Amino acid sequence: MSGSIEVRGLSRTFHTTVRRPGFTGALRSLVQPERVAKDAVSDITFDVAPGELLALLGPNGAGKSTTIKMLTGILTPTSGEARVAGVVPYLERERNARNIGAVFGQRTQLWWDLPVRESFSILRDIYEIPKPEHAVRLREFDDLLELSTFWDTRVRHLSLGQRVRCDLAAALLHDPPVVFLDEPTIGMDVVVKEQVREFLRHQVEERGRTVLLTTHDMTEVERLAERVVLVNHGRLVLDGTLDEIKKRFGSTWQIRATLADPHAEAEALPGIALLRREGPKVVFGPDGPAAPTVHQALKRVIERYEVSDIALDEADLEDVMRAAYVQAEAPASRGGG
Numbered sequence: 292m293s294g295s296i297e298v299r300g301l302s303r304t305f306h307t308t309v310r311r312p313g314f315t316g317a318l319r320s321l322v323q324p325e326r327v328a329k330d331a332v333s334d335i336t337f338d339v340a341p342g343e344l345l346a347l348l349g350p351n352g353a354g355k356s357t358t359i360k361m362l363t364g365i366l367t368p369t370s371g372e373a374r375v376a377g378v379v380p381y382l383e384r385e386r387n388a389r390n391i392g393a394v395f396g397q398r399t400q401l402w403w404d405l406p407v408r409e410s411f412s413i414l415r416d417i418y419e420i421p422k423p424e425h426a427v428r429l430r431e432f433d434d435l436l437e438l439s440t441f442w443d444t445r446v447r448h449l450s451l452g453q454r455v456r457c458d459l460a461a462a463l464l465h466d467p468p469v470v471f472l473d474e475p476t477i478g479m480d481v482v483v484k485e486q487v488r489e490f491l492r493h494q495v496e497e498r499g500r501t502v503l504l505t506t507h508d509m510t511e512v513e514r515l516a517e518r519v520v521l522v523n524h525g526r527l528v529l530d531g532t533l534d535e536i537k538k539r540f541g542s543t544w545q546i547r548a549t550l551a552d553p554h555a556e557a558e559a560l561p562g563i564a565l566l567r568r569e570g571p572k573v574v575f576g577p578d579g580p581a582a583p584t585v586h587q588a589l590k591r592v593i594e595r596y597e598v599s600d601i602a603l604d605e606a607d608l609e610d611v612m613r614a615a616y617v618q619a620e621a622p623a624s625r626g627g628g
């Protein structure tokens with residue numbers, strides 16, 4: 292089964308009632324409620340290929356969770372269409388549920404009062420997973436996530452990191468081709484975060500699962516995603532690979548090299564300007580729109596020159612994303628590709 296995600300012109304408007312201020316305002320609101328419309332997601336179009344991990348990024352309130360809720364069948368769109376592994380999620384919720392796993396970092400989908408072991412037995416029955424398969428998968432999850440130490444603990448007594456590791460395993464127990472992760476590592480310590488990232492990489496690279504991930508953690512994006520979609524105010528502002536985005540919005544890198552031969556000639560390379568030279572020390576930087584990424588530039592400099600020392604300064608991903616939001620939304624850059 293193909294685990295693709297197709298999103299076409301997806302929109303969701305929420306209608307809420309606002310309370311007018313003061314006592315008379317409250318009374319008026321009761322008699323004549325004032326309704327306001329909020330476009331949480333507006334006309335979003337993107338695809339995730341089978342076996343790809345895509346990061347859906349954006350500031351608070353950008354519409355990421357609302358998008359995921361439509362793709363998991365929790366919410367119905369106001370307009371537009373979506374298909375997840377060939378299924379329209381909000382029309383065929385049960386069929387969709389068999390094809391997807393979902394983890395919302397802020398809340399658990401396990402049974403609060405039951406030990407972890409029993410939650411997994413219930414899930415085995417719900418998804419009708421044969422016992423041998425269930426055992427094999429649990430072993431794999433235990434190897435990667437170290438669940439057995441808290442196997443008999445009630446879910447309510449698990450630490451946050453333990454609980455999310457159980458939620459991840461539970462979401463994948465029925466072997467779904469598509470996984471939705473809404474801030475899965477929020478609040479975790481660095482060691483557990485790294486363990487979860489390793490697990491996710493394994494799921495994509497070894498198991499071929501398609502993953503749509505939202506996160507505010509740029510290290511996570513850097514470690515896991517090749518492609519990102521940026522949304523802001525419900526609209527898609529950018530869809531591209533991390534390399535493309537870094538190249539377009541993070542072209543502030545510098546490479547500082549010390550030439551092994553202090554008298555060697557140094558010159559600009561394609562897309563790479565020679566910014567300064569002081570004896571054996573040369574500084575290179577990006578040259579115009581055709582400049583390579585910092586990693587490609589580093590490779591070219593090392594291939595061209597024999598260096599005794601090399602260092603690089605680059606804009607970190609937070610800076611790149613900030614620049615991307617600002618520039619991609621500026622009217623002058625619209626339609627600029």
Ligand SMILES: Nc1ncnc2c1ncn2[C@@H]1O[C@H](COP(=O)(O)OP(=O)(O)OP(=O)(O)O)[C@@H](O)[C@H]1O
Pocket residue numbers: 305306307329330331349350351352353354355356357358
């Ligand atoms: N059920 C709802 N009723 C009314 N408004 C809603 C509802 N759910 C979300 N919204 C609004 O829609 C907008 C998008 O919210 P959403 O939760 O999708 O953002 P998000 O990108 O996931 O944010 P965060 O990073 O903070 O989780 C926000 O302005 C939010 O207040």
